[in-house]
Amino acid sequence: MATIELCDIAHTYEPDSADPIYALKALNLVWKDGGTYALLGPSGCGKTTMLNIISGLIQPTRGKLLFDGVDFTQFPTPQRNIAQVFQFPVVYTLMSVEENLAFPLVCRKMSHAERTRRVNEVAELLNLKDKLKRPARKLAADEKQLISLGRGLVRNDVSALLMDEPLTVIDPQLKFEIRRKLKQINEHYGLTMVYVTHDQNEAMTFADTIVVMNDGEVIQTGTPQELYNRPQTTYVGYFIGSPAMNFIKCTLAGNQLQTAGGSIPMPAGVSIPPNAQNLKVGIRPRHVQFTDSDCAGAIKGQIQLVQEFGNARVATVGIREEKLRVKLNSGAAVPTGDVWLALPVENLCVYADEMLVSRSR
Amino acid sequence: MALIMQNIDIRENGIAHLDNINLTFRRGGLYTILGRTLAGKTTLLRTIAGLQQPQKGTLTLHDSDFLQLPVWKRRVAMVYQQFINYPHLSVLANVAFPLRRAGVPRAGAHQRAREVLGKVGLADFEKRRPAALSGGQQQRVALARALVKRAEILLLDEPLVNLDYKLREQLREEFQNIFEGQDDAIVVYTTTEPAEAIQLGHEMIIMDEGAVIQQGEPLAVFNAPATIRCAEIINDPPMNIFYGAIENGDIQLQGGIRLKVPAHMAHLPHGPYHFGLRAADLRLGRMIGSQVELSEISGSQTILHLRGDIGAFILYEDGVYQHAIGDTVQIDLNSDRIYSFSVDGDLIAGPAAAEAYRR
Numbered sequence: 040m041a042t043i044e045l046c047d048i049a050h051t052y053e054p055d056s057a058d059p060i061y062a063l064k065a066l067n068l069v070w071k072d073g074g075t076y077a078l079l080g081p082s083g084c085g086k087t088t089m090l091n092i093i094s095g096l097i098q099p100t101r102g103k104l105l106f107d108g109v110d111f112t113q114f115p116t117p118q119r120n121i122a123q124v125f126q127f128p129v130v131y132t133l134m135s136v137e138e139n140l141a142f143p144l145v146c147r148k149m150s151h152a153e154r155t156r157r158v159n160e161v162a163e164l165l166n167l168k169d170k171l172k173r174p175a176r177k178l179a180a181d182e183k184q185l186i187s188l189g190r191g192l193v194r195n196d197v198s199a200l201l202m203d204e205p206l207t208v209i210d211p212q213l214k215f216e217i218r219r220k221l222k223q224i225n226e227h228y229g230l231t232m233v234y235v236t237h238d239q240n241e242a243m244t245f246a247d248t249i250v251v252m253n254d255g256e257v258i259q260t261g262t263p264q265e266l267y268n269r270p271q272t273t274y275v276g277y278f279i280g281s282p283a284m285n286f287i288k289c290t291l292a293g294n295q296l297q298t299a300g301g302s303i304p305m306p307a308g309v310s311i312p313p314n315a316q317n318l319k320v321g322i323r324p325r326h327v328q329f330t331d332s333d334c335a336g337a338i339k340g341q342i343q344l345v346q347e348f349g350n351a352r353v354a355t356v357g358i359r360e361e362k363l364r365v366k367l368n369s370g371a372a373v374p375t376g377d378v379w380l381a382l383p384v385e386n387l388c389v390y391a392d393e394m395l396v397s398r399s400r
Numbered sequence: 401m402a403l404i405m406q407n408i409d410i411r412e413n414g415i416a417h418l419d420n421i422n423l424t425f426r427r428g429g430l431y432t433i434l435g436r437t438l439a440g441k442t443t444l445l446r447t448i449a450g451l452q453q454p455q456k457g458t459l460t461l462h463d464s465d466f467l468q469l470p471v472w473k474r475r476v477a478m479v480y481q482q483f484i485n486y487p488h489l490s491v492l493a494n495v496a497f498p499l500r501r502a503g504v505p506r507a508g509a510h511q512r513a514r515e516v517l518g519k520v521g522l523a524d525f526e527k528r529r530p531a532a533l534s535g536g537q538q539q540r541v542a543l544a545r546a547l548v549k550r551a552e553i554l555l556l557d558e559p560l561v562n563l564d565y566k567l568r569e570q571l572r573e574e575f576q577n578i579f580e581g582q583d584d585a586i587v588v589y590t591t592t593e594p595a596e597a598i599q600l601g602h603e604m605i606i607m608d609e610g611a612v613i614q615q616g617e618p619l620a621v622f623n624a625p626a627t628i629r630c631a632e633i634i635n636d637p638p639m640n641i642f643y644g645a646i647e648n649g650d651i652q653l654q655g656g657i658r659l660k661v662p663a664h665m666a667h668l669p670h671g672p673y674h675f676g677l678r679a680a681d682l683r684l685g686r687m688i689g690s691q692v693e694l695s696e697i698s699g700s701q702t703i704l705h706l707r708g709d710i711g712a713f714i715l716y717e718d719g720v721y722q723h724a725i726g727d728t729v730q731i732d733l734n735s736d737r738i739y740s741f742s743v744d745g746d747l748i749a750g751p752a753a754a755e756a757y758r759r
Contacts, residue, residue, distance in 0.1 A: 210437075211592075215705070219694045222725050237564055243697035243720065263697055267720035280720075281569055281699030325700060325718055346576075348595040349622045349634065350680055350716075366700075366718075369622075369680070370753050 041106045041198040041231060043070040043093060048102035050088055062088045064255045065101070070199070072107075073229040075222075077246035079236060085255040086235045090201055093233070094121045106198055122191025124202040128183035130175040137162075137171040140189045147194070157193045164227065165189050165220060181213040185220070192224060199231040206241060218244055239279055243267075251275055267323075268386075273393045276321050282353060285327065285363045286319045286390070287338075296320055296389070299359035300338030306384040308398035315391035324353065324366035326386035330379050337379040345373050356380060401462050402426045403448065403553065403586055408457035410443055410610075417443045418454065419610040425586045427552075430579050432601030432618070433590040434633060440610040441590035445555045448588065449476045461552070477546035478555040481562055483538035485530035485545070491517065492526035495544045502549075516544045519578060536567040547578070554582065556589045560596070565699070572596060594636045598622055606630055620757040628674055628745040637679045637703055639739070640713040645672045651735070655709020657688055662735045665749050673748070676739035679703065679716035685732030695723040706731070 045068040051059040063085045070076050078086040091097040092104065095116035104112045111119055131139050140161060144154045162168045165185045170178065175186055184205060191200050206214050222245075225232055234245050242249050243263040251259045251266065259271035270276035276284030287298050291311055295302040298320065305311075311318065330337050340356035340363065354365045354373050363380065367373065389396045408421040418440050425431055433441050446452040447459070450471035459466040466474065477498075485494050492513055499509035517523055520540040530538050539559060546554055560568040576599065579587055591597050597604050598618040605615040614626045625631035625639070632638040644653040647670055651659040661668070690708030697703070702717040706729065715731055723729065739750045750758070 215694065215696075218696065219725065222694065226725070240565065240696070240698050244695070247722075263720050263722060267700070278566060281565065283566075283569075323700065347598050347619055349598045349618075350595065350636070350678075 042072045042108075043199060043231065044068070044103075044105040044108075045089075045092075046103040046105065048089075048092060048099045048104065050085075050092060050097065050099045050101075054100055061100075061255050063092075063099075066257050068250065068257065068260070070231055070233065072231055073225070074248060075225050075232045075234070075246045077234045077236060077242035077249045078252060079239060079242040079249050080252035081237055084252040086252050087203060089252075090203060090233070090235055093119075093199070094123055094201060095119050120194070120196045120198045122194065122197045122200045124184070124187045124191065124200070124205045126204045126207045128180060128187050128208070130178075130183050130186050132174075132176040134175055135172055136167055136175050136178065136186060139175045139186050140167075140171075140193055143190050143194050147196075157195075161189045161192045164192070164224065181209045181217060184209060184217065188220075188224075192228065192230075197230065199233060201233045201235075203235045204237070205234070221245060243279070251278070269388060269395065270321065271395050273319065273321065273390055276388070280323060282324050282364045282366065284321045284323055284388075286321050287358060287361055287363060289318050289320050291315075291318065298338055299361060300340050300380070301336075303336045303338060303382055303387075304384060306387045306389065306398065309389050309396055310399070311389070311391065311396060315396070317390075317392045319390040319393075320382065321388040321390055322363075322382050322386055324364040326383055327363065327365045328381045328383070329365070329374055330381040332379050334379060334381055336384075337381050339377065339379055341377055342373065342375055403461045403466070404459070405447075406458045406460075408447060408454045408459065410447065410452065410454050416440075416610040418447065421457070421612060423605065423612065423615070425553075425588060427586055428583045430582075430587045430589065430600060430602045431605060432597035432603075433588065433605045433607055434592070434594060434597040435590070435607035436592060436633065439607040441607055442557055443610070444607070445478065445557050445588060445590060448553060449478055449555060450474050475549070475552040476555060477549045477551035477553070478557065479539070479542050479546050479559045481558045483530070483535060483542055483562070485538060485541050487530055489529075490526065491522060491528050491530065491533070491541055494530065494541055495548050498545060498549045513544070513548055516548045519547070519581075520544045521574065535563055536571060539563065539571070543578075547582075550584070552585060554585050554587045556587070558590055558592065561592070568596075572599060576600060594622070594634050597634075606633055608633065617757075624747065624750055624754040624757040625676075625739075626747055628676065628741050631676050631739065631741075631747075635678055637714040637716060639676045639678050640682070641741075642675045642677070642711060642713070643672075644675055646670050651675065651738070653710050655688075655711075657710055659733060659735045659738075662738060662751075664736075664751055664755065665738070665740055668740060668749060672743055674741040674743065674745065676741060677713075677733060677737060679714040681734045681737040682713070682715040683732045683734070684715070684717070684729055686730045687732045689728060689730055692723045692725055692727040692729060694725060695721070704729070 047065050049061055049065040050063040051061045053059045080086050092099045103110055140158045141154050162171055236242050249266055250257055259275050266275055266279045273286055289296040289298045294305050340358040343357045344355040346353045350369055352367050356363045403425040405421050405423045408418050410418040435441050447454055495513040496509040517526055520543055522540050560571055601618050604618040604621050606613050608629055614621055614630045622634050625634055628641055642653050646668055649661055651661055688710055690706040693705040693707055695704050697720055702721045704715040706713055706715055737751045740748045742748055
């Protein structure tokens with residue numbers, strides 16, 4: 040188990056080019072010992088490149104990789120003691136479940152007694168105990184994936200467990216069990232775990248800290264709540280949550296934000312930099328409320344569409360050329376025609392050139 | 401003018417894939433079929449398309465026998481879960497393909513293909529090969545190829561299941577607009593997701609183990625599920641079901657929990673019942689202690705899997721929150737929203753929203 044630091048790491052697959060494209064642009068990250076992390080982003084964003092740099096399958100073009108403060112950048116993969124779980128389960132098909140789990144320990148010449156103890160402990164944790172003698176190839180995909188995971192867990196020298204979209208081939212109904220197991224494993228072993236995915240729900244469910252990536256860059260690092268409540272960029276606000284965060288253009292008018300539907304007060308602690316361009320207010324559809332025309336700071340719009348989802352209904356309100364969504368409880372009344380919307384200041388985010396304007400406290 | 405299925409049966413090795421299906425699909429209607437995997441949804445579509453022959457029953461379109469009509473004569477278009485396109489053809493040629501095969505001259509076929517490509521948002525991609533498109537764009541090509549035929553029947557088999565969730569959200573909206581223009585066709589759309597079935601369908605059909613277990617206007621089915629099974633399938637997360645009884649004016653649940661009988665259940669006789677409560681009708685509060693088995697995030701919701709004296713159940717919070725496994729939380733039940741089902745699982749009484757639809 041280890042704290043992993045990426046210091047000014049950058050990578051290009053075309054180092055000899057005069058103007059190389061960087062799959063990973065210079066970045067600094069610290070993954071603390073025992074933490075659960077998700078690398079979240081669309082395909083091609085650089086997340087697998089980053090995983091391969093950590094496991095040593097790729098030498099970064101630039102920068103250093105530290106494990107507990109020691110420079111591991113030049114160390115070959117076996118010395119890094121990384122356990123890895125891939126999209127598709129990897130099992131030794133000719134071995135039993137037990138032999139599969141014991142294999143990393145056999146390779147390390149561990150005594151038979153110690154081996155048995157560890158294999159049993161891991162089998163217990165993963166609910167594989169009554170399947171130990173069965174041929175691994177006969178198990179279902181989700182159990183095979185548990186074996187891949189188990190082979191990482193039996194070792195006592197693992198610095199980190201890396202997982203690359205590990206639930207891709209798992210039936211939706213069975214994902215619950217594996218998600219739960221992963222959390223329990225983290226608590227039980229205190230392992231540093233890194234989970235790569237393009238699925239925001241997977242990332243938000245698994246990780247305490249999410250690293251959102253796009254186009255080779257880290258856009259935001261934060262807890263699920265931080266990403267949801269204070270998206271650092273409009274992209275994160277769109278990408279996290281459903282429906283996406285609303286964004287409405289505005290301009291600065293004294294201490295008010297002027298939108299096409301009326302002006303709203305500036306949230307406390309927000310000071311717009313003097314030459315800020317392209318201002319927008321952002322608000323989650325759940326936080327928008329219908330109100331009366333005489334409510335201070337309300338903005339005006341017209342109901343365009345009401346969609347039913349069973350659990351919720353979503354009203355689309357036109358604010359001149361723009362649209363804003365309002366999420367309501369199932370069965371909640373929706374006014375018709377012209378409406379007034381209140382945007383509570385505590386839920387407002389202000390963006391300048393797609394970047395969140397931070398609040399001072 | 402309608403497609404009518406009567407007493408359709410498909411069985412294999414004693415398992416009913418379709419179990420006495422009786423359905424009427426009207427022209428201009430958009431029907432969503434909701435069910436878990438292996439419920440028989442795909443088999444139903446394949447039967448309509450003529451890819452599978454029922455052992456029993458009749459299928460008629462506009463009063464003429466449809467079962468006897470060979471596949472290639474049925475004016476049916478189908479979109480599958482997988483993105484199926486001709487890899488060696490351009491996007492335009494892919495979409496024009498069914499027309500060209502039907503003998504439409506090249507210029508006319510291309511013109512119609514371009515119109516449809518515009519409709520699915522691919523106007524600028526006509527020269528590309530499918531492999532050079534994203535998953536969402538590939539599925540749009542498949543949809544365009546289905547639309548261009550102007551088929552009488554358009555079948556879509558979980559078309560969004562292989563796309564990531566932001567793309568699903570976006571395509572669902574586009575589908576809504578695209579389907580609104582299909583007044584001459586019967587559209588049948590299968591899905592495992594309740595929100596999708598409710599959002600898109602004019603009428604919804606719930607299937608389970610090869611049988612139709614409820615059908616109707618989506619909000620009517622959502623608000624007044626006929627049975628416990630329907631209530632589980634139409635809600636995501638599934639409706640919580642608690643076993644209990646009405647005794648001495650109280651609802652009694654496991655773990656010694658008692659609630660006042662709400663007004664909508666005041667007329668019910670004493671005795672055992674199953675009580676249903678949606679995950680959204682539970683709140684963090686102070687009434688009932690329970691422990692967190694897992695907290696999951698889905699879209700903008702936190703889904704808490706809990707276990708307590710009352711049994712295992714699911715609570716749904718709007719917004720993103722974190723709860724560790726094993727944490728103790730207190731919850732409140734909203735008794736105004738409780739459904740009661742008979743011991744056999746049939747709906748007996750529901751909250752106001754349910755009763756409005758049952759009358």
